[in-house]
Every structure is written in C-alpha cells, then in structure tokens.
Amino acid sequence: MIQIGEKIPAVEVTVAGTEGHKKVNVAELFAGxxxxxxxxxxxxxPTCSAAHLPGYVVHADDLKAKxxxxxxxxxxxxxxVMQAWGESQNAEQLTMIADGGAALTQALGLVLDTGDFGGIRSQRYAMVLxxxxxxxxxVExxxxxxxxxxxxxxxxx
Structure with a gap:
C-alpha cells in the first residue's frame, strides 16, 4: 500500500465531466x-451516495479555504457512471475520476475484492497530496x- 511521503504513481485514469471524458496521467493531473x-x-x-460524496460537496468551500x-x-x-453520479450529486466543483480497470487502485495497493457482489473495487479512503x-x-x-x-x-x- 502507498505510504505517506511517497509519490502518486503515474497511472492513466479518466476524468469524467460535463465537457466529456479525458484520459489523463494522475501524476500530471495532481502536479503542483x-x-x-x-x-x-x-x-x-448506499454509503457512497448518502454520505461520502455529499460530504465533500457540502465542505468543498471549507477545504478550498484550507x-x-x-x-x-x-x-x-x-x-x-462517474459523470452521471457527479451530475446527480451536484458535484460540479469536484473532479470525478473513473478508474475503470482499477489500474490506479491496484498501483496504490488499495484494492477491495468484493467477489460476485461487484468484483475489484477500491477501498474507502481519503488522502491529501x-x-x-x-x-x-x-484508509477505512x-x-x-x-x-x-x-x-x-x-x-x-
């Protein structure tokens, strides 16, 4: 698992937004x-839609003030899915990242295998970079x- 002090791996993800989908290298996206x-x-x-994402929508201005x-x-x-979810949650101030093949999640060592329920997913976590x-x-x-x-x-x- 990635540790404090390490750099985010240079893995390609897709940013999903109202202007379409854009493949980006996450290390470049977060640089600077x-x-x-x-x-x-x-x-x-359930928890993701009722509490996790909405909490960041509500506190976006507070985080930016920090x-x-x-x-x-x-x-x-x-x-x-990430675009539709962001739109349904009024999350336009957030960057919605689709890790469709779990490449970044695997590179971070934060995989959650839910088996037949949903397959390979991400663990629930937050990080500051x-x-x-x-x-x-x-990490929860x-x-x-x-x-x-x-x-x-x-x-x-």
Missing part, C-alpha cells in the same frame, strides 16, 4: 497542486466510515 483524493467502493451505492486546489473523487467505475506526494492517508477499516469523510480531512488540515 494540493489535492484531496477520496475513493470509495462504488458510485450510486488551501486545497482540487477535490477528486475516485471509484472503480466507468467514466459514464501536495505536488503528488502523499501527506495524509486515511472494513465496513467503517469515519476517517475518510470530509469532516475528518478538514480536521487534519
């Missing part, structure tokens, strides 16, 4: 920025939702 990256097991799933340049939400879903270097990494224990919520990241900043 202070980024809050949070990941969750799946778009349109010097955060970008708030990015990652899930092992395709770009169409500065110029691509991990400064904070909060199984079936937990405490350390990766927006309020916990705000408190740590």
């Amino acid at each position: 920025k202070k980024v809050v990256l949070f990941a969750l097991p799946g778009a349109f799933t 010097g955060v340049d970008m708030i990015a939400c990652l899930s092992v879903n395709d770009a169409f 500065e110029d691509g270097v991990v400064k904070l990494l909060n 224990a199984p079936n937990s939702f405490e350390v990766s919520k927006a309020e916990a990241v705000l408190q740590a900043l």
Whole structure:
C-alpha cells in the first residue's frame, strides 16, 4: 500500500465531466497542486451516495479555504457512471475520476475484492497530496466510515 511521503504513481485514469471524458496521467493531473483524493467502493451505492460524496460537496468551500486546489473523487467505475453520479450529486466543483480497470487502485495497493457482489473495487479512503506526494492517508477499516469523510480531512488540515 502507498505510504505517506511517497509519490502518486503515474497511472492513466479518466476524468469524467460535463465537457466529456479525458484520459489523463494522475501524476500530471495532481502536479503542483494540493489535492484531496477520496475513493470509495462504488458510485450510486448506499454509503457512497448518502454520505461520502455529499460530504465533500457540502465542505468543498471549507477545504478550498484550507488551501486545497482540487477535490477528486475516485471509484472503480466507468467514466459514464462517474459523470452521471457527479451530475446527480451536484458535484460540479469536484473532479470525478473513473478508474475503470482499477489500474490506479491496484498501483496504490488499495484494492477491495468484493467477489460476485461487484468484483475489484477500491477501498474507502481519503488522502491529501501536495505536488503528488502523499501527506495524509486515511484508509477505512472494513465496513467503517469515519476517517475518510470530509469532516475528518478538514480536521487534519
């Protein structure tokens, strides 16, 4: 698993937005920025839709007031799902990242294998990166939702 002090791997992901989908190298996307990256097991799933993503939408201005340049939400879903989910959650101030083949999730060592329920997904976590270097990494224990919520990241900043 990636550790504090390490650089985010240079892996290609898709940014899903209202202007379409764009393949980007995540190391380049985060270069020169202070980024809050949070990941969750799946778009349109109960905790993710009811609490995790909405918390970052509600606290986006608070995070930006703490010097955060970008708030990015990652899930092992395709770009169409991430775009639709972002639109349904009024998350236009967030960067929605589709890790469709789980390449970044695997490179980070944060895979959650849900078997027949959904397959390879991301563990639930939040990290703060500065110029691509991990400064904070909060990985949730199984079936937990405490350390990766927006309020916990705000408190740590």
